Amino acid sequence: MRYWLFKSEPDAYSVDDLAEDGTAGWDGVRNYQARNLLRDEIQPGDLVLFYHSNAKPPGVVGVAEVVRGGHPDPTQFDPASPGYDPKSRPEAPRWYQVEIAFRARLPQMVTLQQIKEDPELREMMVARRGVRLSVQPVERAHFERVLRLGGLSPEALGGGTGR
Numbered sequence: 001m002r003y004w005l006f007k008s009e010p011d012a013y014s015v016d017d018l019a020e021d022g023t024a025g026w027d028g029v030r031n032y033q034a035r036n037l038l039r040d041e042i043q044p045g046d047l048v049l050f051y052h053s054n055a056k057p058p059g060v061v062g063v064a065e066v067v068r069g070g071h072p073d074p075t076q077f078d079p080a081s082p083g084y085d086p087k088s089r090p091e092a093p094r095w096y097q098v099e100i101a102f103r104a105r106l107p108q109m110v111t112l113q114q115i116k117e118d119p120e121l122r123e124m125m126v127a128r129r130g131v132r133l134s135v136q137p138v139e140r141a142h143f144e145r146v147l148r149l150g151g152l153s154p155e156a157l158g159g160g161t162g163r
């Protein structure tokens with residue numbers, strides 16, 4: 001099992017939206033580095049910190065689980081979608097998504113400021129200057145620390161975070 005942080009603007013798609021929907025395709029990612037992670041690295045069973053970006057304050061608000069690995073993002077083929085890519089073709093897709101399922105809301109948001117100020121979390125990718133990637137790997141220790149800061153024990157996710 002691996003751990004990730006996925007960023008979403010709450011006015012576009014929030015943790016509440018995911019809780020209501022139950023599952024969702026993580027679509028619309030148009031960065032090649034993030035695309036490669038979605039296509040090649042992120043697997044079913046991996047856990048995700050759901051991060052509200054472009055919010056005041058930004059921070060981790062929930063947890064999701066990957067339930068379907070990388071597959072072509074259908075929005076790239078839909079001219080009515082903001083994710084439409086006229087250069088992408090079904091036989092040679094450019095963009096990929098994974099499907100995630102809601103697991104939990106954090107009782108308290110863990111803000112970006114808290115992450116930056118916590119000696120145990122300073123090395124998280126999201127805390128680094130200039131890193132804007134919307135899909136990021138997270139170390140297990142960082143994942144568990146964020147959960148605890150947010151008021152959720154790793155064990156509350158169904159037997160812990162180790163498999």
